[in-house]
Amino acid sequence: MYGILTPLLVRPIKDGTYEIISGHRRKRAAALLGYRKIPVLIQPMSYEDAVVKMVDTNLHREHISFSEKAFAYRMKNEALKQKVGRKKGQSGQQKKGKKTIEIIGEEFGDSPKQVQRYIAVTRLIPELLQKLDQGEISFNPAVEISALTKEEQRELLEAMNYAQSTPSVSQAQRIKKTKQSRRINQKNIWKIS
Numbered sequence: 063m064y065g066i067l068t069p070l071l072v073r074p075i076k077d078g079t080y081e082i083i084s085g086h087r088r089k090r091a092a093a094l095l096g097y098r099k100i101p102v103l104i105q106p107m108s109y110e111d112a113v114v115k116m117v118d119t120n121l122h123r124e125h126i127s128f129s130e131k132a133f134a135y136r137m138k139n140e141a142l143k144q145k146v147g148r149k150k151g152q153s154g155q156q157k158k159g160k161k162t163i164e165i166i167g168e169e170f171g172d173s174p175k176q177v178q179r180y181i182a183v184t185r186l187i188p189e190l191l192q193k194l195d196q197g198e199i200s201f202n203p204a205v206e207i208s209a210l211t212k213e214e215q216r217e218l219l220e221a222m223n224y225a226q227s228t229p230s231v232s233q234a235q236r237i238k239k240t241k242q243s244r245r246i247n248q249k250n251i252w253k254i255s
Contacts, residue, residue: 065097066088066100068085069100070082070088070100071102071103071119072102072104073112083115084115084116110141110142110144110145113137114142114145117134117138118138121134127195128183128195129183129191129195133184136180138162142165161174163177163181179201183205185208186215193222198228199228200228202231203228206231206234206235207234209238209241210237210238218237
């Protein structure tokens with residue numbers, strides 16, 4: 063038994079307390095094993111820097127679901143955008159002339175368009191996100207479906223459950239196109255799916 067090999071990363075916050083940036087799972091495992099002390103690295107950082115560090119750590123995990131990656135990209139994108147407003151020299155992650163989605167894409171091997179597609183998936187209702195993570199819906203149709211309102215997504219989910227099927231990319235694109243032409247309703251969703 064070796065204990066915890068990689069220390070948790072924390073940042074000081076108000077009243078002498080600390081916020082865990084990286085190591086939530088290690089802390090939980092240590093608690094389940096009855097550990098009373100665990101190694102930590104204390105690193106002062108802003109909220110935005112903490113979000114970026116946390117996201118970076120999670121995105122480097124071996125197994126990550128579509129929704130985890132999508133929300134991580136969205137969080138990092140929002141944090142980097144917040145840092146843009148800082149004075150020169152305070153924004154270590156921001157590179158001159160590049161959009162935040164370009165920076166994220168370069169760092170994790172995705173194109174800026176793919177980063178945008180992942181961020182779009184965060185607009186799915188929880189039930190559809192779960193279907194995506196479980197492999198019941200493919201990524202490309204999920205991106206198209208994310209353009210629908212929450213109510214329209216619920217109607218689509220009802221149609222999917224009734225038909226016990228999921229839309230293909232072309233069906234999802236037709237549903238999205240129908241929405242854009244303002245002719246979307248449950249009847250049209252049922253026709254397409």
